[in-house]
């Protein structure tokens with residue numbers, strides 16, 4: 001797919017099924033992430049590939065994170081619902097912002113770069129015909145979850161990219177550049 005076509009027509013897919021992207025496709029997705037704009041070339045991104053049984057473990061961690069945030073045990077129905085969330089896609093890539101102290105690059109810029117990296121990956125997935133949706137939620141910011149995922153104190157979760165074969169197709173919304181672009185003449 002032509003780069004501009006992908007950029008102009010990328011769309012998220014929330015209903016995904018097997019198979020997930022293959023090794024070469026994942027490599028392409030990560031390579032796209034690595035081309036995000038990056039002040040001082042700090043490379044403020046890391047990625048965790050979560051597939052197969054690891055998705056069940058992630059579900060378990062998400063339930064635990066919910067219990068921590070609520071400071072109360074989950075009822076079995078809610079626990080089951082949360083535990084199944086990662087099973088909505090065969091493949092998940094967790095995008096992590098890796099923040100380093102730098103006098104020229106504040107944390108916000110490094111987080112933005114990690115977000116840009118995630119967006120690049122979303123577009124690379126779309127360009128290869130892979131369905132993808134960027135998911136987050138309050139649980140994503142729970143530090144116990146971070147620790148269990150192996151994140152260090154200077155790392156933040158930016159999002160979970162759910163990847164797989166699209167089950168549905170959606171039209172691309174019509175948006176006009178003129179509704180968002182204005183000229184500033186000083």
Ligand SMILES: Cc1cc2nc3c(=O)[nH]c(=O)nc-3n(C[C@H](O)[C@H](O)[C@H](O)COP(=O)(O)O)c2cc1C
Nearest residue numbers: 010011012013014133134135136137158159170173
């Ligand atoms: C930082 C971030 C977090 C998001 N979290 C969620 C989420 O948890 N659940 C969800 O359904 N969509 C979430 N979205 C939105 C979808 O990824 C998607 O962009 C949105 O549904 C619009 O669809 P489109 O990308 O096809 O325009 C998030 C988007 C961003 C940028």
